[in-house]
Amino acid sequence: MTIDGYQSFIGQTSLPIRNEVEKGAIRKFVDAIGDENPVYRTEGDNGRIVAPPTFSRTFNYGWIDGFSLPKDGLIHADQTFHYGRPMYSGDVLDCTTTLLNVFEKTGKLGRMTFFVMEHRATDESGDSVVLEKSTIIYRPEVEA
Amino acid sequence: MNPTFHLGERLGPLEKPPVTKLQLVKYAGASGDFNPIHVDDAFASSLGLGGVIAHGMLTMGFLGQLLTDTMGTEGRLKEFGVRFLDMVRPGDVIVCEGAVQECKAVEGMQEVRCEVWATVKASDRKVLAGTAVFQIPERTEGNKP
Numbered sequence: 692m693t694i695d696g697y698q699s700f701i702g703q704t705s706l707p708i709r710n711e712v713e714k715g716a717i718r719k720f721v722d723a724i725g726d727e728n729p730v731y732r733t734e735g736d737n738g739r740i741v742a743p744p745t746f747s748r749t750f751n752y753g754w755i756d757g758f759s760l761p762k763d764g765l766i767h768a769d770q771t772f773h774y775g776r777p778m779y780s781g782d783v784l785d786c787t788t789t790l791l792n793v794f795e796k797t798g799k800l801g802r803m804t805f806f807v808m809e810h811r812a813t814d815e816s817g818d819s820v821v822l823e824k825s826t827i828i829y830r831p832e833v834e835a
Numbered sequence: 836m837n838p839t840f841h842l843g844e845r846l847g848p849l850e851k852p853p854v855t856k857l858q859l860v861k862y863a864g865a866s867g868d869f870n871p872i873h874v875d876d877a878f879a880s881s882l883g884l885g886g887v888i889a890h891g892m893l894t895m896g897f898l899g900q901l902l903t904d905t906m907g908t909e910g911r912l913k914e915f916g917v918r919f920l921d922m923v924r925p926g927d928v929i930v931c932e933g934a935v936q937e938c939k940a941v942e943g944m945q946e947v948r949c950e951v952w953a954t955v956k957a958s959d960r961k962v963l964a965g966t967a968v969f970q971i972p973e974r975t976e977g978n979k980p
Binding site for chain 1: 900902904
Protein backbone atom coordinates (compact mmCIF):
# COMPACT_ATOMS: atom_id res chain seq x y z
CA MET A 692 0.00 0.00 0.00
CA THR A 693 1.27 3.49 -0.80
CA ILE A 694 1.70 6.20 1.81
CA ASP A 695 -1.42 7.89 0.46
CA GLY A 696 -3.29 4.62 0.83
CA TYR A 697 -2.23 4.26 4.45
CA GLN A 698 -2.98 7.91 5.20
CA SER A 699 -6.54 7.51 3.97
CA PHE A 700 -7.15 5.42 7.12
CA ILE A 701 -5.98 8.11 9.57
CA GLY A 702 -8.60 8.71 12.25
CA GLN A 703 -10.38 5.41 11.64
CA THR A 704 -11.19 3.08 14.53
CA SER A 705 -11.83 -0.66 14.56
CA LEU A 706 -15.04 -2.19 15.85
CA PRO A 707 -14.65 -3.09 19.54
CA ILE A 708 -13.48 -6.59 20.46
CA ARG A 709 -14.41 -7.93 23.89
CA ASN A 710 -11.47 -9.18 25.97
CA GLU A 711 -11.68 -10.78 29.41
CA VAL A 712 -8.83 -10.42 31.89
CA GLU A 713 -8.07 -13.94 33.11
CA LYS A 714 -6.12 -15.01 36.22
CA GLY A 715 -4.33 -17.77 34.35
CA ALA A 716 -3.28 -15.39 31.59
CA ILE A 717 -1.87 -12.97 34.18
CA ARG A 718 0.10 -15.80 35.81
CA LYS A 719 1.55 -17.02 32.50
CA PHE A 720 2.48 -13.45 31.62
CA VAL A 721 4.31 -12.70 34.87
CA ASP A 722 5.99 -16.14 34.75
CA ALA A 723 7.36 -15.25 31.31
CA ILE A 724 8.66 -11.91 32.60
CA GLY A 725 10.07 -13.64 35.68
CA ASP A 726 8.20 -11.35 38.10
CA GLU A 727 7.65 -13.32 41.31
CA ASN A 728 5.60 -10.64 43.08
CA PRO A 729 2.95 -12.54 45.13
CA VAL A 730 0.35 -9.88 44.26
CA TYR A 731 -0.06 -11.59 40.87
CA ARG A 732 -0.63 -15.03 42.40
CA THR A 733 -2.87 -14.32 45.39
CA GLU A 734 -6.26 -12.67 45.29
CA GLY A 735 -6.31 -9.19 46.83
CA ASP A 736 -8.94 -7.75 49.18
CA ASN A 737 -11.37 -7.48 46.29
CA GLY A 738 -10.99 -11.20 45.56
CA ARG A 739 -9.26 -10.46 42.27
CA ILE A 740 -5.74 -10.44 40.87
CA VAL A 741 -4.26 -7.18 39.62
CA ALA A 742 -2.76 -7.22 36.13
CA PRO A 743 0.87 -6.10 35.61
CA PRO A 744 1.63 -2.76 33.88
CA THR A 745 2.18 -4.03 30.33
CA PHE A 746 -0.51 -6.74 30.35
CA SER A 747 -2.93 -4.86 28.12
CA ARG A 748 -0.53 -5.45 25.21
CA THR A 749 -1.87 -9.01 25.12
CA PHE A 750 -5.41 -7.98 24.15
CA ASN A 751 -7.01 -8.29 20.76
CA TYR A 752 -7.79 -4.70 19.75
CA GLY A 753 -9.35 -5.59 16.43
CA TRP A 754 -8.35 -4.12 13.12
CA ILE A 755 -9.45 -1.21 10.96
CA ASP A 756 -11.41 -2.45 7.98
CA GLY A 757 -9.19 -2.58 4.88
CA PHE A 758 -6.04 -1.56 6.74
CA SER A 759 -3.17 -3.83 7.67
CA LEU A 760 0.46 -3.21 8.55
CA PRO A 761 3.15 -4.68 6.29
CA LYS A 762 3.94 -8.29 7.32
CA ASP A 763 7.72 -7.95 7.81
CA GLY A 764 10.29 -5.26 8.44
CA LEU A 765 8.43 -3.80 11.42
CA ILE A 766 10.17 -2.27 14.42
CA HIS A 767 8.39 -1.29 17.61
CA ALA A 768 9.82 2.16 18.23
CA ASP A 769 7.94 3.34 21.31
CA GLN A 770 5.09 2.40 23.60
CA THR A 771 3.11 4.40 26.15
CA PHE A 772 0.36 3.40 28.58
CA HIS A 773 -2.07 5.81 30.26
CA TYR A 774 -3.96 4.09 33.07
CA GLY A 775 -7.49 5.09 34.07
CA ARG A 776 -7.58 2.60 36.90
CA PRO A 777 -5.81 -0.68 37.76
CA MET A 778 -6.91 -3.68 35.73
CA TYR A 779 -8.11 -6.84 37.50
CA SER A 780 -8.91 -10.43 36.66
CA GLY A 781 -12.59 -10.61 35.77
CA ASP A 782 -12.59 -7.24 33.98
CA VAL A 783 -14.48 -7.39 30.71
CA LEU A 784 -13.04 -4.79 28.35
CA ASP A 785 -14.02 -3.55 24.91
CA CYS A 786 -10.87 -2.90 22.93
CA THR A 787 -10.34 -0.78 19.83
CA THR A 788 -7.53 0.33 17.54
CA THR A 789 -7.30 3.82 16.00
CA LEU A 790 -4.76 4.89 13.40
CA LEU A 791 -3.56 8.29 14.62
CA ASN A 792 -0.98 9.07 11.99
CA VAL A 793 1.16 7.70 9.15
CA PHE A 794 4.16 9.56 7.78
CA GLU A 795 7.45 8.93 6.01
CA LYS A 796 10.99 9.92 6.91
CA THR A 797 14.20 9.26 5.05
CA GLY A 798 17.32 8.69 7.12
CA LYS A 799 20.71 7.14 6.55
CA LEU A 800 19.07 3.70 6.63
CA GLY A 801 16.67 4.64 3.83
CA ARG A 802 13.00 5.41 3.71
CA MET A 803 10.94 4.57 6.78
CA THR A 804 7.18 4.65 7.26
CA PHE A 805 5.96 5.55 10.75
CA PHE A 806 2.59 4.25 12.00
CA VAL A 807 1.19 5.82 15.16
CA MET A 808 -1.54 3.66 16.68
CA GLU A 809 -3.84 4.15 19.64
CA HIS A 810 -5.32 1.18 21.49
CA ARG A 811 -8.11 1.72 24.00
CA ALA A 812 -9.62 -0.69 26.54
CA THR A 813 -12.94 0.42 28.01
CA ASP A 814 -14.88 -1.28 30.79
CA GLU A 815 -18.59 -1.97 31.04
CA SER A 816 -19.22 1.46 32.62
CA GLY A 817 -17.70 3.07 29.55
CA ASP A 818 -14.61 4.21 31.47
CA SER A 819 -11.22 4.04 29.78
CA VAL A 820 -9.15 1.52 31.77
CA VAL A 821 -6.04 1.85 29.66
CA LEU A 822 -5.06 3.94 26.65
CA GLU A 823 -1.98 2.81 24.73
CA LYS A 824 -0.06 4.64 22.09
CA SER A 825 2.53 2.87 19.91
CA THR A 826 4.83 3.90 17.11
CA ILE A 827 5.73 1.14 14.66
CA ILE A 828 8.35 1.78 11.98
CA TYR A 829 8.34 -0.07 8.68
CA ARG A 830 11.63 -0.40 6.80
CA PRO A 831 11.30 -2.37 3.55
CA GLU A 832 14.85 -3.75 3.65
CA VAL A 833 16.31 -4.68 7.03
CA GLU A 834 20.09 -4.21 7.10
CA ALA A 835 22.01 -7.50 6.81
CA MET B 836 4.40 1.45 54.98
CA ASN B 837 4.37 4.17 52.38
CA PRO B 838 7.77 5.32 51.18
CA THR B 839 8.35 9.01 50.62
CA PHE B 840 10.12 9.85 47.41
CA HIS B 841 12.73 12.55 47.03
CA LEU B 842 13.96 14.34 43.95
CA GLY B 843 16.89 12.51 42.43
CA GLU B 844 16.20 9.34 44.42
CA ARG B 845 17.15 6.21 42.51
CA LEU B 846 14.84 3.30 41.72
CA GLY B 847 16.39 -0.17 41.63
CA PRO B 848 18.69 -1.41 40.30
CA LEU B 849 16.70 -4.49 39.40
CA GLU B 850 19.00 -7.04 37.79
CA LYS B 851 17.13 -9.74 35.85
CA PRO B 852 18.50 -13.24 35.19
CA PRO B 853 19.94 -13.65 31.67
CA VAL B 854 17.26 -13.64 28.97
CA THR B 855 16.81 -17.15 27.53
CA LYS B 856 15.37 -18.48 24.28
CA LEU B 857 12.82 -20.45 26.31
CA GLN B 858 11.76 -17.18 27.94
CA LEU B 859 11.10 -15.69 24.51
CA VAL B 860 8.91 -18.68 23.66
CA LYS B 861 7.04 -18.27 26.98
CA TYR B 862 6.62 -14.54 26.37
CA ALA B 863 5.39 -15.15 22.84
CA GLY B 864 2.78 -17.56 24.20
CA ALA B 865 1.76 -15.29 27.06
CA SER B 866 1.56 -12.13 24.94
CA GLY B 867 0.31 -13.50 21.65
CA ASP B 868 3.23 -11.96 19.76
CA PHE B 869 4.51 -14.81 17.60
CA ASN B 870 6.70 -12.71 15.31
CA PRO B 871 9.28 -15.32 14.13
CA ILE B 872 12.07 -12.82 14.80
CA HIS B 873 11.65 -13.76 18.47
CA VAL B 874 11.27 -17.54 18.25
CA ASP B 875 12.82 -18.77 14.98
CA ASP B 876 16.65 -18.61 14.90
CA ALA B 877 16.88 -19.40 11.19
CA PHE B 878 14.42 -16.65 10.31
CA ALA B 879 16.12 -14.08 12.54
CA SER B 880 19.54 -15.07 11.11
CA SER B 881 18.24 -14.64 7.56
CA LEU B 882 17.62 -11.00 8.48
CA GLY B 883 21.22 -10.66 9.60
CA LEU B 884 20.41 -10.59 13.31
CA GLY B 885 22.54 -13.63 14.19
CA GLY B 886 19.63 -15.31 15.97
CA VAL B 887 16.42 -14.47 17.80
CA ILE B 888 16.02 -11.15 19.58
CA ALA B 889 13.77 -10.42 22.54
CA HIS B 890 10.41 -8.67 22.26
CA GLY B 891 10.86 -5.01 23.21
CA MET B 892 7.76 -5.47 25.36
CA LEU B 893 9.52 -8.17 27.40
CA THR B 894 12.11 -5.63 28.53
CA MET B 895 9.34 -3.10 29.13
CA GLY B 896 7.78 -5.79 31.34
CA PHE B 897 11.03 -5.87 33.33
CA LEU B 898 10.78 -2.11 33.87
CA GLY B 899 7.15 -2.62 34.89
CA GLN B 900 8.39 -5.00 37.56
CA LEU B 901 10.78 -2.33 38.87
CA LEU B 902 7.86 0.09 39.10
CA THR B 903 5.49 -2.25 40.92
CA ASP B 904 8.30 -3.31 43.31
CA THR B 905 8.98 0.39 43.99
CA MET B 906 5.36 1.51 44.40
CA GLY B 907 4.17 -1.28 46.63
CA THR B 908 0.63 -2.65 46.76
CA GLU B 909 -1.02 0.73 47.42
CA GLY B 910 0.66 2.44 44.50
CA ARG B 911 -1.22 3.25 41.31
CA LEU B 912 0.58 3.58 38.04
CA LYS B 913 -0.80 6.49 35.98
CA GLU B 914 1.51 6.59 33.01
CA PHE B 915 4.38 4.52 31.66
CA GLY B 916 6.11 5.08 28.32
CA VAL B 917 9.41 4.06 26.71
CA ARG B 918 11.38 4.27 23.49
CA PHE B 919 12.98 1.04 22.30
CA LEU B 920 16.61 1.89 21.65
CA ASP B 921 18.54 -1.30 21.05
CA MET B 922 18.10 -5.05 20.72
CA VAL B 923 18.17 -7.56 23.54
CA ARG B 924 19.47 -11.05 22.84
CA PRO B 925 19.41 -14.35 24.75
CA GLY B 926 22.18 -14.25 27.33
CA ASP B 927 21.81 -10.52 27.99
CA VAL B 928 21.47 -9.55 31.65
CA ILE B 929 19.14 -6.56 31.81
CA VAL B 930 19.46 -4.01 34.61
CA CYS B 931 16.44 -1.77 35.23
CA GLU B 932 16.81 1.56 36.99
CA GLY B 933 15.10 4.87 37.50
CA ALA B 934 15.45 8.31 39.03
CA VAL B 935 12.77 10.53 40.59
CA GLN B 936 12.34 13.75 38.61
CA GLU B 937 9.37 15.22 40.42
CA CYS B 938 7.31 14.49 43.52
CA LYS B 939 4.19 16.51 44.31
CA ALA B 940 1.03 16.27 46.36
CA VAL B 941 -2.13 15.56 44.38
CA GLU B 942 -5.42 15.11 46.30
CA GLY B 943 -3.84 13.50 49.36
CA MET B 944 -1.54 11.33 47.28
CA GLN B 945 2.12 11.66 46.37
CA GLU B 946 2.48 11.81 42.62
CA VAL B 947 5.95 10.72 41.55
CA ARG B 948 7.41 11.18 38.07
CA CYS B 949 10.53 9.15 37.25
CA GLU B 950 12.88 8.64 34.42
CA VAL B 951 13.31 4.89 33.83
CA TRP B 952 15.78 2.94 31.72
CA ALA B 953 17.16 -0.54 31.10
CA THR B 954 20.72 -1.41 30.13
CA VAL B 955 22.65 -4.56 29.29
CA LYS B 956 24.84 -5.28 32.32
CA ALA B 957 28.51 -4.42 32.09
CA SER B 958 28.04 -2.53 28.84
CA ASP B 959 26.89 0.97 28.13
CA ARG B 960 24.11 -0.33 25.89
CA LYS B 961 20.87 1.30 26.91
CA VAL B 962 18.03 -0.78 25.48
CA LEU B 963 15.01 1.14 26.75
CA ALA B 964 14.45 4.64 28.14
CA GLY B 965 11.34 6.50 29.17
CA THR B 966 9.22 7.85 32.02
CA ALA B 967 6.66 6.66 34.53
CA VAL B 968 4.21 8.46 36.79
CA PHE B 969 2.67 6.78 39.81
CA GLN B 970 0.64 7.79 42.85
CA ILE B 971 0.94 6.44 46.36
CA PRO B 972 -0.85 7.50 49.53
CA GLU B 973 0.80 10.36 51.43
CA ARG B 974 2.64 9.27 54.51
CA THR B 975 0.69 10.62 57.51
CA GLU B 976 1.33 10.67 61.28
CA GLY B 977 -0.79 7.53 61.51
CA ASN B 978 1.37 5.44 59.21
CA LYS B 979 4.87 6.74 59.85
CA PRO B 980 7.20 3.84 60.75
